[in-house]
Amino acid sequence: MSGLALTPSQTVGPYLSIGLPWPDGPTVVPEDTPGAITITGRLLDGEGAPIPDGLIETWQADPDGRFAHPDDPRGAPAHGAAFRGFGRCPTAPDGSYRIVTLRPGALPSPDGGWEAPHLDVSVFARGLLDRVVTRIYFSDEAEANAADPVLSAITDPARRDTLIATAEAGDQTRFQLTIRLQGEHETVFFDV
Amino acid sequence: MTTHPPSPPAGLTLPSYERPSGLHPPLDSPGYRSTALRAPSQPLLIMPQRLTEITGPVLGEGRVGPADADLTTQHAGEPLGERIIVTGRVLDSDGRPITGTLVEVWQANAAGRYQHATDTHPAPLDPNFSGVGRCVTDSEGRYRFVTIKPGAYPWRNHPNAWRPAHIHFSLFGRAFTQRLVTQMYFPGDPLFEYDPIFNSIPDPKARQRLISRFDLNLTEPDWALGYEWDIVLRGSAGTVFEEQR
Numbered sequence: 001m002s003g004l005a006l007t008p009s010q011t012v013g014p015y016l017s018i019g020l021p022w023p024d025g026p027t028v029v030p031e032d033t034p035g036a037i038t039i040t041g042r043l044l045d046g047e048g049a050p051i052p053d054g055l056i057e058t059w060q061a062d063p064d065g066r067f068a069h070p071d072d073p074r075g076a077p078a079h080g081a082a083f084r085g086f087g088r089c090p091t092a093p094d095g096s097y098r099i100v101t102l103r104p105g106a107l108p109s110p111d112g113g114w115e116a117p118h119l120d121v122s123v124f125a126r127g128l129l130d131r132v133v134t135r136i137y138f139s140d141e142a143e144a145n146a147a148d149p150v151l152s153a154i155t156d157p158a159r160r161d162t163l164i165a166t167a168e169a170g171d172q173t174r175f176q177l178t179i180r181l182q183g184e185h186e187t188v189f190f191d192v
Numbered sequence: 193m194t195t196h197p198p199s200p201p202a203g204l205t206l207p208s209y210e211r212p213s214g215l216h217p218p219l220d221s222p223g224y225r226s227t228a229l230r231a232p233s234q235p236l237l238i239m240p241q242r243l244t245e246i247t248g249p250v251l252g253e254g255r256v257g258p259a260d261a262d263l264t265t266q267h268a269g270e271p272l273g274e275r276i277i278v279t280g281r282v283l284d285s286d287g288r289p290i291t292g293t294l295v296e297v298w299q300a301n302a303a304g305r306y307q308h309a310t311d312t313h314p315a316p317l318d319p320n321f322s323g324v325g326r327c328v329t330d331s332e333g334r335y336r337f338v339t340i341k342p343g344a345y346p347w348r349n350h351p352n353a354w355r356p357a358h359i360h361f362s363l364f365g366r367a368f369t370q371r372l373v374t375q376m377y378f379p380g381d382p383l384f385e386y387d388p389i390f391n392s393i394p395d396p397k398a399r400q401r402l403i404s405r406f407d408l409n410l411t412e413p414d415w416a417l418g419y420e421w422d423i424v425l426r427g428s429a430g431t432v433f434e435e436q437r
Binding site for chain 2: 120
């Protein structure tokens with residue numbers, strides 16, 4: 001074991017949109033894919049102002065709760081590696097982002113029990129010297145959410161709610177979640 | 193709604209990644225003014241690493257075009273400035289190369305101007321330089337770009353503020369835990385001591401690890417100067433952490 005010293009983080013700065021967005025970044029699956037859902041929202045700062053120069057990245061399991069990845073000990077997904085699982089969307093001038101994907105499945109947890117369906121999220125922006133990490137859960141998974149170990153570790157229910165995307169007008173293919181970096185209703189961020 | 197079996201499979205054993213403390217800049221770094229309204233005020237909650245965290249997107253050749261690793265050949269003419277080669281390895285702290293992983297870069301041109309609508313620095317744009325590159329690491333974890341040495345540029349953080357010349361790097365590694373975006377600098381830059389972003393890294397020795405090394409052996413005669421810069425992502429938990437330099 002060589003114990004090499006780690007490389008520290010630096011901010012993406014104000015010009016991340018030169019290098020990081022992809023034309024197909026926001027569409028984890030094509031828009032017309034059966035079962036596709038959209039997750040939209042805005043990225044806001046400590047004064048509630050939109051952040052127009054941020055980037056939202058998502059990573060998630062497929063609908064069966066599987067990952068096309070060598071470190072998933074359960075083996076390859078039934079449907080192969082076709083599902084990218086990864087989304088990235090630069091924020092618009094109004095701070096908005098939009099991800100089109102499939103609803104992830106629940107995941108077994110090594111400590112027993114199950115994790116509710118979720119996406120891991122990285123947020124990058126000018127003014128963030130390192131990414132901040134959060135999660136997106138779904139409001140129509142109340143039972144699974146109640147048993148989720150990550151949500152359960154958040155003692156304040158109002159803080160827990162900052163991670164739960166809500167279905168728009170009962171449409172369970174369209175979810176909405178605001179990400180607030182600071183201040184009132186600040187999103188819960190994690191050290192992973 | 194999701195349905196799943198009543199009990200999880202037994203024996204789900206996952207790799208775990210080290211959690212560096214004191215390595216990255218504090219999110220609230222007052223010297224860098226933009227952190228004031230963007231750094232979360234609540235402490236980060238420790239989250240155990242489970243399946244979503246120890247996996248990550250496998251992004252390889254499909255994301256990279258043939259000209260993406262040479263930023264000097266993306267247009268009809270050659271960009272102005274000092275042609276350079278930037279190469280190095282992507283490793284984890286256990287010393288294992290991270291192969292087949294996507295490396296993305298972006299940078300200012302030789303005059304210190306980004307090709308971006310909100311960059312108002314009165315320095316010329318270069319029609320032959322976009323400042324965007326991508327490549328995939330080889331079987332030894334090595335990446336290689338040909339580009340132009342970026343210029344320093346002013347910013348409005350404080351009076352007479354200038355950023356040292358840098359190239360932005362985006363790394364995925366093999367797991368969500370390893371995702372890293374950082375900046376590579378050039379040796380001997382006189383602006384280091386004045387830059388609140390570089391100096392936001394608490395440990396002065398860790399700052400030095402963002403500075404590339406000029407290498408005459410990488411330098412190609414009559415053509416381009418060579419710089420080497422290795423990137424080390426989080427390794428397995430339990431790694432003994434030693435300073436290399």
